[in-house]
Amino acid sequence: MYTIPGHHHISMITKSAQENNHFYRDVLGMRRVKVTVNQDDPSMYHLFYGDKTGSPGTELSFFEIPPVGKTHRGTNAITRIGLLVPSEESLHYWKKRLDEKEVFHDEISTYAGRPALKLEDEEGLRLVLIAAGGEKVKHWAAWEKSDVPAEHQIQGMGPVEMTVKRTDKLADTLTGMFGYTEVSQTGDEAVYQSVEGEAFGEIVVKYEDGPSEKPGRGSIHHLAIRVKNEEELAYWEDEVKKKGFQNSGIVDRFYFKSLYFRESNGILFEIATDGPGFTIDGDVESLGEQLDLPPFLEDRRKEIEAKLAPIE
Structure with a gap:
């Protein structure tokens, strides 16, 4: 049986690519590693931020x-x-930096058992900085052009919080299908790890009744979890089918291959391969500086560029 080595990326919705670019590049100091388009609707930008190369486990996408x-x-x-x-x-x-940038944040406290600082971006997306104490994605690489010193840079994704009505259903998907381990439970909150002792594969599951979220700007569209290659992706496709979940089938996203499915509460998961990665169509030094299109959209470049407003 294969295991999940952590998060791959997470995708959100933004109203303004320009303002989004300012917050994640200029405020959080992350590298904009890819400017591309939504492959299912090329009229909209798809932006990725991460470490120096946008390696798996570091990517926030919008x-x-x-x-x-x-x-x-x-x-x-x-x-x-x-x-x-x-x-x-x-x-x-x-x-101190968030105060200077006039970003909404709480006081330093704890989250999922670790020292933490909660904040929100300009669209109300809820984030939390977590002092990992040495835990990080092993292949993370600092971005030397960030104005955040390397000793304080964001080192990838940590715990991802999911709030659901049927926690037992989500727990069964995580533990019964993907092999996550429940490591703590306090009241209406449980923490699951894909890699024992490591924060970069954690999922925090919270119980909440009431109406379902109606997504908009600042909402989270889906979480992608990692697999090494296409062989592992095919294995997980079979497991998803055995569980009875409807799924997308394997989709070639050029930068990685993916499978999408919704678990019983409606949470959308993507399972994505580590490679080939964002350097497949560009060199490390110039990542994120121009509009990159997968080969099957390249012949529509003029049409696509005409519909997109330039980003700084």
Whole structure:
């Protein structure tokens, strides 16, 4: 049986690519590693931010939908993203930086058992910086052109929070199908790990009754979890089918191959291969500096570019 080595990326909705670019590049200091389009609707940007190369486990991605409305928060949704920073000292650095940038944040506290600092981006997307104390995606590489010092840079994704009505159903998907381990349970909250002792594969499951979230700007569309290659992806496709979940079949996204399915609460999961990665159509030095299109969209470049507003 294969195991899941952690998160791959997570995808959100933004109203403005320009403002989104400012927050994640200029405020959080992440590298914009890919400017491309939604392959299912090339009229909208798809932006990726991450470490130096946008390696698996570090990527935050955003679909730009200019007419999108407000998110109406509720249950049956992915509700917060953990981002790993090196130390508790880093949290104090970030608290000061967020104050200077006039970003909404709480006081330093704890989250999923670790020192943490909760914040929100300009569209209300809920984030939490977590002092990982040495836990990070092993292949993470600092981006030397960030104005955040390397000793305080975001080192990839940490715990991802899912709020659902039927926690038993989600738990069964995580433990029964994917092999996650429940490592703690407190009241209406449980923590599951894909890699024992490591924050970069954690999922925090919270119980909440009531109306389901209505997505909008600042909402989370799906979580992608990692597999090494196409052989493992085919294995998980069979497992998803055995569970009775409807799925997309394997989709070639050029930068990786993927499978999508919704679990019983409606949470959308993607299973994505580690490679070939974002350097397949560009060199490391110039990542994210131009519009990259997968080969099957290249002949539509002029048409696609005409519909996209330039980003700084």
